Amino acid sequence: MVSSNEAFSSKLTIPQFKKLGEFIHRNYGIQMPDSKKVLLEGRLQKRIKHNNLINFTEYINYLFSDTGQTKELPFFIDAVSTNKTDFYREPHHFEFLREEFLPEFSKNNTHLKIWSAAASSGEEPYTIAIELLEFIEKNPGFTYEMLGTDISTEILQRASKGIYNLKRVDIIPLYIKRKYFLRNKNKNRKTVKVSPLLQKNLRYRTINLTAPLVGIPNDFDLVFCRNVLIYFNREMQEKVINAICAKLKPGGYLFLGHSESTTGISAPVTQVAPTIYKHTP
Ligand SMILES: C[S@@+](CC[C@H](N)C(=O)[O-])C[C@H]1O[C@@H](n2cnc3c(N)ncnc32)[C@H](O)[C@@H]1O
Numbered sequence: 001m002v003s004s005n006e007a008f009s010s011k012l013t014i015p016q017f018k019k020l021g022e023f024i025h026r027n028y029g030i031q032m033p034d035s036k037k038v039l040l041e042g043r044l045q046k047r048i049k050h051n052n053l054i055n056f057t058e059y060i061n062y063l064f065s066d067t068g069q070t071k072e073l074p075f076f077i078d079a080v081s082t083n084k085t086d087f088y089r090e091p092h093h094f095e096f097l098r099e100e101f102l103p104e105f106s107k108n109n110t111h112l113k114i115w116s117a118a119a120s121s122g123e124e125p126y127t128i129a130i131e132l133l134e135f136i137e138k139n140p141g142f143t144y145e146m147l148g149t150d151i152s153t154e155i156l157q158r159a160s161k162g163i164y165n166l167k168r169v170d171i172i173p174l175y176i177k178r179k180y181f182l183r184n185k186n187k188n189r190k191t192v193k194v195s196p197l198l199q200k201n202l203r204y205r206t207i208n209l210t211a212p213l214v215g216i217p218n219d220f221d222l223v224f225c226r227n228v229l230i231y232f233n234r235e236m237q238e239k240v241i242n243a244i245c246a247k248l249k250p251g252g253y254l255f256l257g258h259s260e261s262t263t264g265i266s267a268p269v270t271q272v273a274p275t276i277y278k279h280t281p
Helices: 004-009 014-028 034-050 056-063 066-071 073-080 092-108 123-138 153-161 174-180 234-245
Strands: 111-116 143-150 163-165 181-183 191-194 202-206 220-225 248-256 269-273 276-279
Touching: 014 034, 014 056, 014 073, 034 056, 034 073, 056 066, 066 073, 073 153, 092 123, 092 220, 111 123, 123 143, 123 174, 123 202, 123 220, 143 153, 153 202, 174 181, 220 234, 234 248
Parallel strands: 111 143, 111 220, 143 202, 220 248
Antiparallel strands: 163 191, 181 191, 248 276, 269 276
16 A cells, blocks of 8 residues: 555656557557656556556556456556547537538438547537437438447546536537536536437447457448547558548548548548548548
8 A cells, every 4th residue: 555645756757658658559549759748647647546556667567467458458548548529529510410411411311320439528429419309300200320439438438427517518509408408406516417319329339440440330421530530640540541431331421620631641532621521432
């Protein structure tokens, strides 16, 4: 047993940082430049404390042990990933969905299949679900199913609970909030929970995009893969985009994050709007 101060003061040495960085890059494609050392050190100090360990040497030994690879790895992945997300992040994607894609798609189809491939804490898939339910209200008979995946099991547990601080839903118009969110009955708790309607056709699964995409269907109409490619190098971005294209129907759409693109990447897609691509095999 150690005091929390001892664990708190433990420093990540440069060779230890390199070892963890190589492991993260090799297994998850996430780059760990030197500028991330302080961030990683801070996040892992909490794991050292949580596991009642003394320092990084003990932590790394534990992480790479058989037990650690089962029990600690999900928390380690959570510590290295950046989960920043928002409801209606990059709103032009949802405008495209509402104003262009859905009216056109529904002329010849009654069922839509969507994959939110870096779903984080759920704001992205729930925003898509709001748009689809609003569309279905005016177009009864139209149906959808959605898969939300992320490398972090921890963050997906939060996503499936669907509980958010009131401030996080500020951006959503009041009439939409009233329809799809439930206010905590205890008024002191400033949280909302997504209504079961938003969760109905959505399931979550832990998936590493840089590993073979085993068991993922190959007939999606839309894939949202936003703000995750930025963590990968060019080679890995190309590999992931091509693996995702193999899961998209011809003519399906891929949405990337605002600072991501397929420039310089060989992939069977054609850009139709900023950060929106059509699968053109
Ligand atoms: C910055 S968030 C983006 C969330 C959402 N797509 C958005 O744009 O708001 C990036 C997410 O990618 C996930 N991630 C990182 N590396 C991944 C990988 N190799 N496979 C799958 N998900 C990954 C992280 O856990 C994190 O939740």
